Amino acid sequence: MIRFEDVSVTYDGAAEPTVRGVDFEVPEGELVLLAGPSGVGKSTVLGAVSGLVPHFTGGTLRGRVTVAGRDTRTHKPRELADVVGTVGQDPLSHFVTDTVEDELAYGMESLGLAPEVMRRRVEETLDLLGLAALRDRPIATLSGGQQQRVAIGSVLTAHPSVLVLDEPTSALDPAAAEEVLAVLQRLVHDLGTTVLMAEHRLERVIQYADQVVLLPSPGAAPVLGSPAEVMAVSPVYPPVVALGRLAGWTPLPMTVRDARRRAGDLKQQLENALKGRGELRDQPQTRRTRAPSEPPTPVGALHSLSVTRARIQALRTIDLTITPGETVALMGRNGAGKSTLLNSLVGLVKPSSGTVRLGEAVPHRTAPRDLVRKVGLVPQEPRDLLYADTVAAECAAADKDAGASPGTCRALVTELLPGVTDDTHPRDLSEGQRLALALAVVLTARPPLLLLDEPTRGLDYAAKARLVAVLRGLAAEGHAIVLATHDVELAAEIAHRVVLLADGEVIADGPTADVVVSSPSFAPQVTKILAPQQWLTVSQVRAALPPEAAS
Template structure:
């Protein structure tokens, strides 16, 4: 179905080829998973299948790519639209209509399908992806995960022979991700659809793959063969390597069957906590301690903490200002940094939050978890003053966010939204980092060093929008973490990050928490929560339904338990790191 013949792709001004000498064949009716570190060319390879590379992206493609006999060099994307369906990393770039139902129908209209066929396929897709209740909703009002499901659905309605998916589950909650992957597996097995998928959250997808392609080496093999040698692998494989299991398990079920001896070795041991903690919460440090730049963000940081929520008029005006930084006052160590009491937020006809209580102390790391559309992003937006409560109270460092001058608020709180590009305005990475240093009053090179720490290999002259999703997210994270405000808010901070980059981010956030900064993150990444956070707050239907220590909340949850917890249950082990430390003891 798909044939790569000695394919290389080189972009203008790049130091070398992004893809080099790829030679492989993907037969019809297989699901092939692309794995590898961020920035190794996974999105480029997928774009070469759909014709977006080089017709849309530019650059030079040498060699030959054919899809069902059509050469992508001589067939533009529009001439492959009936054959290849593509969903990129950014769902917003995919949409051309305003409502869910119209978006699902648009591709079929373009192909001239009969109205009766279109109606039937729309209904089937709404049911398959759990979108029936959203059919009349404006796309702009959906959460990031809901938008991702709509983008996938708009491709499925055209019934393409080949599906090209770039990070299709990155913004989905665990249950929604399982539903989408089950649909893809059904298409592969029952209809013979060929699926190429790039995904960093391998714990979700590797068991569904027929074969795995490891980049940049372009080695194609079975999941077991590739996971045995791949530098990126899910926790179940890491645990198998640690325990010396051969062959390595790829699923929780296989690992549980082999874990009896490991459980016996861990009897009487207790897992270490996810985070070292100071004896008492420390005040937010002043500018530029020996441990690194920790100055509070200046007023211009408001343009970098926007997100998708409507901003106040004052906040919008600050997006165009640059002011000298002013150090944030140290928080009261006996008072919570975040104090939310019976918060309710109504957005149009939707009651996004109701009766929410939340308190976060300095030095604490809290994860907000729950299904897509539960209200997690709305809660973060109220903490940064972008949304006013309908009722109840919200205080951050003693201030009421929506009623505080943004120039005062942003010295205390910074937000990295779901769309990292909302924070990036400069023409090159080095210019963006220089602006972040100037805004934070940090020594020149501070932000650039953070980018290199999170995702090595990003060049100074690259335009931020030419970066991969993971690299762009790392740049946005570096922009906010350069200022290191007392309260850091992160909305899906691991989308597009491989396991190594995620580990480096965890180390950086641990250091901030130990220094007394509070961190609140909304995430569907259960492995991140297991490694990093002190508390997990489960949000459902706009309400807090659980709030407690990470181990207590997630171990008993089939949806939010990490792989290690499922394998070693009922004992509260969460990460491979905890198991390794216990075995060493």
Template sequence: MIRFENVSVTYDGADEPTVRGIDFEVAEGELVLLAGPSGVGKSTVLGAVSGLVPHFTGGTLHGRVTVAGRDTRTHKPRELADVVGTVGQDPLAHFVTDTVEDELAYGMESLGLAPEVMRRRVEETLDLLGLAGLRDRPLATLSGGQQQRVAIGSVLTPHPRVLVLDEPTSALDPAAAEEVLAVLQRLVHDLGTTVLMAEHRLERVIQYADQVVLLPAPGEPPLSGTPREVMAVSPVCPPVVELGRLAGWSPLPLTVRDARRRAAPLRGRLADRQQHCRPPREAAPPAQAPAPRRGLFRRGTPGARTAAPAPASPVAEVRSLAVRRGRIQALRHIDLTVAPGETVALMGRNGAGKSTLLGALVGLVAPSAGSVRSAGAVPHRTRPRDLVRRVGLVPQEPRDLLYADTVAAECAAADRDAGAEPGTCRALLSGLLPGIDDATHPRDLSEGQRLTLALAVVLTARPPLLLLDEPTRGLDYAAKARLVTLLRGLATEGHAIVLATHDVELAAELADRVVLIAEGEVIADGPAAEVVTASPSFAPQVAKILAPQRWLTVGQVREALAAGEPR
């Protein structure tokens, strides 16, 4: 159905091809996963299937790409639209109507389908993706995850033979992601739809793939094979595979179920060592401002305890907060306190109110009731130029922060705005994601690269309160690990971090506390290990595999096993 024959793509002005030597085939009715580090050209490969590369993006394509027998060099995207449906990383860039129902119908209208067919397919898609309650909602009022589901639905309704999906679950909560992937699996198995998908959150999708195509570092040939074959050698792998490598399991497990069947001996080893190693991190109770994480007692004479320091003033304090957005009660009765050095993860389904809460903390949203203080300021009453050094927000859509023509100009502007030494922002960017060229326009970066640039811009001011909205969208595991290291360093220095995320592995790795939000209300607030292990939806893979023991990450398991080794 899809065939790449020695394909290379070089964009205008680039010295080297973005991808080269791409050679693989996708059979009809297969789901193929495209994997690899950030910035290796996965979006370029996907764009070549729909004809967007090079007809829309420009540049030169060498080799040959055929879809259902049509050569994409001689068939423009509109001539492939009846065969290929594409969902990019940014749903807003693809919307052409104003409401959910109209967007689902638009593609079918373009193909001239009969009204009764369109009506039936719209209803089917609303039910499939859990969008029936949103049918009349303006697209601009939806959360990022809801917009992602609408974007997927808009390409499903014309019933294309090929679906091309770029990070389809990146903005979805775990339950919504499972629903979307179940729909895709149904299309593949029952209708013979061919799916080519790029996704960094391999823990969500690897078990659904028939084949994996790994794009390694630039200049190296791609590797294709079954998921188990590729994961055995891949530099990017989900926690279940990483745990299997650590435990020496062969063949490597790809699902939590497979891993649990082999985990009894590992649980036994860990039970013996748990008392000798650092347990999963837990935060102080949230009712009062938690003590700084550097320890409850000062160092002194052995055996002597000195009094704990007085709790620091909270960096963020929310009391009885309510927010209305038009007819929607987005938040109600929210109480939240965040202390210096504390990392809090806001979690919950799409549309629960997480982004609205971040917006209130940074002054983008005014309370309809209650109060908000951020770094000593009332954010919605503070001038932005005064607030920027107190609170920094990295939004879901990085283009909201990026306005310069080059990466270098963006970094220089960030240094000036923050009063930082020249080169500060550029150094942060290089530390998070090496290899981004100074002369690149921000719009030409991948979604993960743009998010990383926006993060570097905000971090340049080193605000006491840092807010992150889905900070790992588009990031591979290595980039995510660098982000975790950076954020831990900031927390150790006393910066408070609040992040809204659907990435359960990030929350397990980084958060002291997890706050679950549903329908605009806090339904759980406590230590990360307690909250995430109590929720089937928000538990990380390691916690599911090793339950009832409370291990959250492969790093914790590795540390525990090393602690028991003879020195």
């Protein structure tokens, strides 16, 4: 169905091809996962299938890409629209109408489908993706995850034979991600739809893949094989594979269920190791999830906070205190109010009732030049913070705005985003790279309270590890950090405390282990595999095992 024949793509002004030697085939009715570190060209490969590369992006495409027999060099995107449905990393750039129902119908109108067919397909898609309650909502009022589901739905209604998806679950909560992936699996198995998907959160998608195409490094030829074969050599891999590598399991497990069946010996080793040290089974987790200090003065506090936006009550009587050195993960389904809470703390949203305070300051009444030294927000769309033409110019502006010494921001960029040159335009960065640049811009002012909205969206595992190291360092220095995230693995790795939101209300607030271990949706993979022992991460397991037991 999709065929790459020795494809290379070189963008205008680039010294080297972004991808080269891409040669593989996606058979009809299979789900193929495109994996690899950030910046290796996954989005370029996907764009070549829809014809966006090179017709829209420019540059030179050598070799040949065919979809259902059509050569994408001679067929522009509109000439492939009846065959290929594409959803990019940024759903906002995808929308052309104002409301959910209109957006679902728009693609079918463009293809000239009959009204009765359109109506039926809209209803089917609303049910498939859990969007029925949102059908009349303006798209601008939806959460990022809800917008992503609408973007996917707008493509599904046209019933394309090929789906090209770039990070389709990146902004979805765990339950919504499972629903979307289950829909994709049904399309593949029942209707013979061909799916090519790039995704960094491999723990969500690897078990659904028929094949994996790995782009190991920029310009390197891809590696094609079964999920187990590719994960054995991949530089990026999910926690279930990391645990399998640590335990020396062959073949490597791809699912929690497979890993649980083989975890008996490992669980016994962990039990023995802790007994040998005279520790209780859950003691390492309890110790790790306790906040590093208990200072008397909070850096942020919300009291009886309620927010109503567009006649929708986004937050209801929220009470929350954030102390220095504490890392808090805000979790909950899409639309639960996480982003609204962050926006309230940074003064972008005015309370309908209740109070928000940063020390003695009231965020929505504080001048931006003063607020930037009290709180910093990295939003879901990092480009909202980026306006200069080069990375160097962004960093110079950040240093000036923060009153920091020259080079402060650039040093943070180097730490978070190694290999990116000063003259790179932010728009030429991948989604994950732009996020890292925006984080560096915000961190330049060293605010005592740092807010991050979906900070690992678009980040590979190595970039996520670098982010975790930076955030841990900030917490150790006394900065308070609040993350709104659907990334359960990130919460397990870094959060001292988890606050669960549902319909604008706090339904749980406590140490990470206490909250996530008891939740089927928000428990990390290691917890599910090693239950009832309360381990959260592979690094905890590695530290607990004697050196001779860790392979």
